Each structure stands twice: as C-alpha cells, then as structure tokens.
Amino acid sequence: MRCRVCRGPAIIDIRRHNANFCAEHFLKLCRDQVAKAIGEFDMISPGERVLVAVSGGKDSLALWDLLLDLGHDTDGLYLGLGIGDYSDRSHRYARDFADRRGAKLVEIDLPGDYGYDVAGGAKAARRVPCSACGLSKRHLFDRAALDGGYDVVATGHNLDDEAAVLFGNVLRWHTEYLGRQVPVLPGANGFPRKVKPLVRLGERETAAYCVVRGIDYIVEECPMALGNKHLGYKDALNAIEVTSPGSKHDFYFGFLSRASARFRVDAAADSQDLHPCPSCGAPTTAESCAFCRLVARAGGHHPVAVELSPTRPAPSVTRP
C-alpha cells in the first residue's frame, strides 16, 4: 500500500478517493479538504474571529487543530453538559488540547451556570436526551459567539454526520430542515454565522487525523446517545458505503448541488416571524424561546450574573 502522492508507505486507504496516503500527505489531504470546504462555501473570511465548539471528541479537536494550522483566529468553546464522568473526561481532553496549542478555551457549565443537566432537561421537557442537548448547545454556542464578538461559530460536523442527518431529514421529508441543511448558515436575525468546515472529511479520517497528530480525544460515544436514531442512520449508510464507496459523499454533495435550493422556501417561511425572546433576547418564533422554556421546565436558571448586572461578565476562560 503506497501513498498516492509520494509512493512512500501508506498509513491509510480512503476508498471513496480510491487512494492511499502516507502520514504527511494524509495530513495535507485533511488540510486541503478543510480549506476547500471553507473556500467553496465562503465559510470564513481572512481576519474573522472564529469560535470553535469543542466537545473533546475527535471531530471538534481535529477541526480546531486544522483551523489553527490554516491560520484562522480561533478560540474554543467547551460546554459542560453534566453527563457525569463522560463530561469530566471530555472537558479534560478539551483543556489539554488548548494548553498544548496555547489556545484560548471559553468554558460554560450547564449544571453550574444554568442549574440543570442534559438528563434532567430531557426528562423535564419530555424530549430525548440528544434533543435537549442539541437545543442547549445551539442556544449557548450562539449566545457565546454574539457575546464574545465572534464572527462565526464552527462545529465539527463531518461528512458522516451530515449524511446521517440528511438521511433522517429525507426519511421524514422535514422540508424546513432540508431547506436549512447547508454547510454555512449565514448570520442573520440575531443568529451568528455557523459553519461546518469538516463536511469533506469522514469520521474515520478525523479519527486518523487525531491519531497521526497525537491529539488525545474521548473515544467513546456519548452514553446518552447510545441507540439513538442518528446512529441507526449512520449504520444504514455505512452498510451502503461498504458496497458503494463514495455513496455518502454523493448523497450529501448531490443534495447540496441539485436539491437543497428546492427546499429553501420552507426554511425561509419558518424564520419570518422571528422576534427576540423576552427572557433572554434570543430570536424565537414562539412567546419565549425553546431554550428558556427548557430551562424553566428543568427548574434551572440563567447565570446569576445576567440577572444582577446589565453588563454580563464573560463566561469563565482558561487562558494558557
């Protein structure tokens, strides 16, 4: 097995590229694919400040590492979800990476700052854990980005993630979600721009990237996610990828180029009635926003400082 570029011994085969790569040229491939995604979808302009949502997993740490190496001005944001030992260990991986790279990690703790954890929030709101978690993350990433003056939030969604989400959305023909499933959501209506620079890399590649780069990350799936539908969709697509390499790529990028625009009108209709949540100011179409309703149901609270002072202090920050 030889590297496609230099013919030296290869360390990884990527079937959808029908090619093998040595360590050096595999890292170059990853950087090139991320740079290509950023350029092709106008994700980040030179000089913009990027907040990377960091979970301590392979994708978000690979993303942060790649963005730093590509010269982007990035800080990380870690959100403690209160999932016991899993959260503690994830947090450690995120902090260790930030320390090693001399990068700034913003930290928010759901139980400490907001008085609830994912399990409690899910139970109170009668949502599955992944739903309560996703809602909390989206809200707090957006808010931290706007409060911190960042131009853009970057998340570690990779090609497998996006293909699986797309599969879930087409299985139910959630047309408004389909209209919104793009690698760049422009900032508007009180939302920051959100980008997914890893859409051209599969999760096997982000894992290999971390191994080659010596980045330690939490390997286990989140214990609350086990058996969720998203993982079932991944399994289904993986089975197809085995017999037809490149299927996931074609599914996702074919959607973007030939179908996505047909659903945009549904997403736009959904955002017409946005107004600021009276409680937290986040854009919402309901009386109060879904996050504030979740916090209220879970018996949580907004950070105490917010209620005491009009100039809210920045969240706690680990400086290297």
Add this chain to the structure above:
Amino acid sequence: MRCRVCRGPAIIDIRRHNANFCAEHFLKLCRDQVAKAIGEFDMISPGERVLVAVSGGKDSLALWDLLLDLGHDTDGLYLGLGIGDYSDRSHRYARDFADRRGAKLVEIDLPGDYGYDVAGGAKAARRVPCSACGLSKRHLFDRAALDGGYDVVATGHNLDDEAAVLFGNVLRWHTEYLGRQVPVLPGANGFPRKVKPLVRLGERETAAYCVVRGIDYIVEECPMALGNKHLGYKDALNAIEVTSPGSKHDFYFGFLSRASARFRVDAAADSQDLHPCPSCGAPTTAESCAFCRLVARAGGHHPVAVELSPTRPAPSVTRP
C-alpha cells in the same frame, strides 16, 4: 393476539398500523388499501381495461387477484426472460393462477420472440442484468398495452419496492427519476398510463395475502438480482423500520405529498424531445430507442411477424 376489527384470533400483526388482523379482515384490509390507492391517485376509472404485468411472484399475483376481486377488467401479461429454470417455474405459477381464476394471460417470450435473454442482453449492452431486464420489461409492457388496446398497465411494485427505489434515487439525487417516481404515470407521448396499486401494502403483506388466499407463487428472489443495490437499499430501510415502524410509509408518502412536485420540472425537461423510434415506433429522445439498441447489441431481432405483415398478429395467448 386479536383482530383489531372482530377481536377473533389474529393471523398477522402489522406494526406500522399498530394492529393485528384475522384472515378475513386482513384480506379486507388489503382490498381496502388497494382500492384506496386506486381512488386517491386516480389510477383506474370504471370500465377501463387493465393489463397486469405478471411475473409469477407474490406481488404481481396478489395484485391481479385483488384487481379481479375489486371488479376491474384485467388481463395478465407474462414476459419470459430466459432465466433458465427460474423463468420456467415463474411461468408455471402465472399460468396456474390464470387458469384457476379463469383469466386471460398474454405471453411474450424474450428468447423465442426477440432472440435474446436477460443475461445475454446485459452482457452485450454492458448493463447490470436488472437494468437490461427493466428496460426490456418496460418497453414490452408498454407495447403490449398499446397493441392490445389496454387503457392502463398495472405493476406489482409494493411499498418496500417504492421506498427502496426512492432511497436509491435520493442517495444519488437523480432528480429526473425523482420527478417521475409517482404511483401513476399518465399516458402521454406514446406511453400508456402506468399504475402501482400496491403502494400502500408492504411485501410482507403481499406474501401473507397469497398464503391466505392459497395463491402459489415463486418464492425465491430472481437469481440475477442477488446482491444488487436495490436489495441493499431494502436491507437498510428494513433495519430502520424495525426500530421505527412506519418509516418506509412515511418516507414514500411524505415524498409524494411534500417533495415530489419539486422535481417534476426535471422529468418534464427530459421528455421534451421525444419522437418515435424509427425502428419500432416507441417514443425516444435518442436516434433509436434504448430497447432497439439493446436488441441490436444482443444480436436479437424483433418478432418475425412484425416484419412480414403490417397488421401484426396479437402475441400468443393462453385462454382458460
């Protein structure tokens, strides 16, 4: 396990309906679902003559039986594909059913009438067997319907089939196929109307229907289809259906109600340049139609009678 309707002992559970049925009410359910599909999509009007494409498998024989019981004026059409013993046995099941029901079966034999079989056609045309087979079937069903003065061709595609085809089409975002994947293709441009009255029944139900009705059918999958992509798509959707009953139904019917129209323009564009094939008269966008090209490559011929006489004799018919 009790019947939802009469509370008698049930013989089948249908998880996506969240219900069990006794034999009598299961048959009624099947008839009702077919009648509902026919009505909802305007498939067949009273008095129209229907040609049912009959393979000898569970779906097409169940369909023919159901259409007869619903009072439709139907003949069957059996196409011998030259797949050795598999074709011989399929043929026998189709003939036995026709005899038992006192129904008319039109018969065409690919090797005898056209001088090639599916394996040879596939090899010559460098297509996978299912592609050469599908192309031949579509052409010959259309032609037999037009020649025989039928108003509509009915095929036994069930919900599993349609969901799997849809999955294949969205995986590659074949937008022109998506625009054409409807349970009724109106007759136009030299094509007869084509309908799929089984779209509301799964393949487990059509199999159970045949068992309950005492209809013998060929149980094995076609040996040429083993390992094809379509079966892989079925496996993937089956895995999802197990954890989320109703997924296939929602996928297919959600597509029809919320997405299909968005792709219609692509299908329409594709049919703008149709003209009659100079060799056989079938509508085509190319110089000669795909079927005539397949026949030529496979070293086959059109039925001798066609070339000798302007009034082509009807294909051979088994009369009960």
